[in-house]
Amino acid sequence: MDDIDIDIGKPFSKPDAGLPGLFVAAAYSGTLSTVSSSVNALAAVTIEDLIKPYIHMSEKHLSWTSKGLSFLYGALCIGMAGIASLMGSLLQAAISIFGIIGGPLLGLFSLGILCPYANATGGLAGLLSGLVMSLWVGVGAQFYPPLPEQSRPLGLTTHGWNFTTAADAFNWTASPTEPGLYTTVLQQNTEGV
Incomplete structure (x- = not known):
């Protein structure tokens, strides 16, 4: 017992060693409960x-169908997460998916608002054909991006121009190095200073 030296005034080496793990576990369980309730809600709405x-x-058959739909929707969510990880940043993936789905949905809502003679068959046919076309374009853009020579940005060089700045008087002068072209001068009004 003489080997153990405990000093009450000293703090432990890691006083909050379990707190980050507890935080991660709480965040994971909150995320998991949200995803599981969403998947079960999708299955219940599909059944009902x-x-x-x-x-x-x-x-009994409805219960088994609901479990199968929950499995199907869960696998679909995992597959979409895998596809989103291949698309680059999360923001870019969300914008791409919203653009693919949003256009046909806007067309369907516009059809319902502006055309009172439209029926459900025509609306569903238009929605499905719009989704197929936008999925074709969106997925094709991910797998086959345009070649560099087809997506040339404008040049950002200022070749042939000489920019000078006088910081004291806020005098900016831009003129070409070759004579006979344009000369731009921007001066600050110093009358009231």
């Missing part, structure tokens, strides 16, 4: 709105 009114099933 799309399957139950048209197909008469027993409660």
